[in-house]
Amino acid sequence: MSKEEGTHAVVSDLINFLNASPTAFHAVDEAKKQLQAAGYQQISEKEVWELKAGHKYFFTRNHSTIVAFAVGKRYVAGNGFHIVGAHTDSPSLKLKPVSKVVKGGILEVGVQTYGGGLWHTWFDRDLTVAGRVILKRENAGSVSYSHRLVRIEEPIMRVPTLAIHLDRGVNDGFKVNTQTHLLPILATSLKAEVNKVSSENGSVESGKQNDGKKENDKTGSSNTKHHPILLQLLASKLECEPDDICDFELQACDTQPSLIAGAAKEFVFSGRLDNLCMSFCSLKALIDATSSDSNLEEEPGIRMVALFDHEECGSNSAQGAGSPVVLDALSRITYSFSPNSKLLEKAVQKSFLVSADMAHALHPNYMDRHEENHQPKLHGGLVIKQNANQRYATNAVTSFIFREIASKHNLPVQDFVVRNDMACGSTIGPILASGIGIRTVDVGAPQLSMHSIREMCAVDDVKYSYEHFKAFFQEFSLLDANIVVDI
Template sequence: MSKDEGTVVSDLINFLNASPTTFHAAAEAKKQLQAVGYEQISEKEVWELKAGHKYFLTRDHSTIVAFAVGKRYVAGNGFHIIGAHTDSPCLKLKPVSKVVKGGILEVGVQTYGGGLWYTWFDRDLTVAGRVILKRENAGSVSYSHRLVRIEEPIMRVPTLAIHLDRGVNDGFKVNTQTHLVPILATSLKAEVNKVSSENGSVESGKQNDGRKENDKTGSSNAKHHPILLQLLASKLECEPDDICDFELQASDTQPSINSRKITTPFSPVRVSDSGRFRFRFRLP
């Protein structure tokens, strides 16, 4: 592998490690574009583009569009477009993710995209995405968007031990509703018992899917495990009650790696080029 090839691979690995979600991917792309001279513009403003300059814009914190105007570009000439998607198959947390069954704290998730779901079993998982925070100051309320990623493992989608499922080697079909249900790591169990919900009660091991409780209070504690909210609040340096809403997904804590000891770079992130396309346009 040449030095240039090694640099390209390392840059890709670094990008993947910094982009566990589509929101992080857009933010990382924005940072890299600004580092090489791209200027941010807004769809809400009138553009005054200049030849030889480079620009980019974002939409919903998950889409980024960048373009460069050639020094000799003339209005009406053709142009090239290269596109790719920033999302990938994943397990997204449900709007009501709080599930307790048999004393086990589960996190309700739903599949997104067409994934190889069997690869999600027995991995050290965490959560990443964006959180909407509510701030009250002098009678006024403001909302802000924050990216979040908890580095340490907090969840796992377990498989049964072989003596509990002797026929698993004859074939296993993943049921996304019953098999792909992450449980909070057992290392958090002691902390869970200390976390109080909004009405002052301690989260228990009683059977509960969060929906009835949510109908009564409408609070985040009713929708999601208090320990999960505590972890997010700690990462964001805010109070759990400041969390108004979030869009999170399960994320592998194992980083992508690139080493001479392996033949190809390895990444737990699903890299897909199926979303790439390239067109050349020439205006009439």
């Protein structure tokens, strides 16, 4: 296979992953399918783990975070973990617990902003909804409740902009009011069936039912919280009745598919590249680096990928990087091979984390936003991020290790530090480095339009990222054995 064919194959797989993953829940579900197809066994945090050297496992938490690992055949308790960490979530508009809004004869959907999105990019897009629901099932007198993923493929909503004739100064600066401007339009109340259920259930605009009670006082039925037409669309997709839907976590999603684009077919145009691109590349790298028994024959450590939810809002959740999920995994794996509680601390100090989160490529229309010596370019390979104030967890040792792996495999790398007069973002890297005490390097593929509903990156950087992560899994144990820092 030629280099160009190899790049196309990896990027095509990324496109398929992106199109299957409108939400963090769907991304984890797609990751599960790929891991199971590669021979990884699902285990549960609720059960006792009985692990074996040379075997491959994964578990999920909240179905929005997933941790997969392969145990080297030469692994013994106290050996290190070689981890690539990324995140499954992206900025989005999430439906409110009470999403039913009626104004001016228009049915709107109440949403709340999640993460730091470029919210003006959500206007005039063809939107739908996806996420998970909790379903009630009755069978032979017993009731059970299940988690189900749902996605309505066709466009059902839109956030329209105001015509320039009604806002002549809009091109001098458009400031989005996220409370009042961002409500998607679902339908009008002119249609007979929609108008019927709307009049029967009252409207949020009036805030009253026909009996004079406030609508929000009636919490026993989902129909008082959400538009019946929306519930019916969901029920039809799930092949259930609207009343079977007990609760849900849904978000607005763009319906335009991800694709390879550009005049030279050199770009990926897609939503959620931050950070599903890094999630995919790390997952594929782990699967391919553990695809046969021979891959783990001489491996003394654990090869692991951890994909977290809630990075975009600070990682402070039961399934975020700020939770004990990684430390729990490290301790349970270590203890499953030895009851010696002192070996975990040893394992942590022999471990290494690659915090993989997309990076800011140089924008040709805003050259001044990067300083001259740190201008990551598209097609330039993974970017090593550094920040003296520890917004990134990279240091000289961890940077050297990652560069040395790249050098051995002829992979390009780039450097980034933010300008001194600009605020610096952060990643899961410092959270895990400080919470666990693990050596960490922060890296990411360069992209443009970060946090837009529609982002872009270069196809070459997808291939470079995959190859770099795969080489990390294959090379780290040997390289680390020759590095002396703390004696």
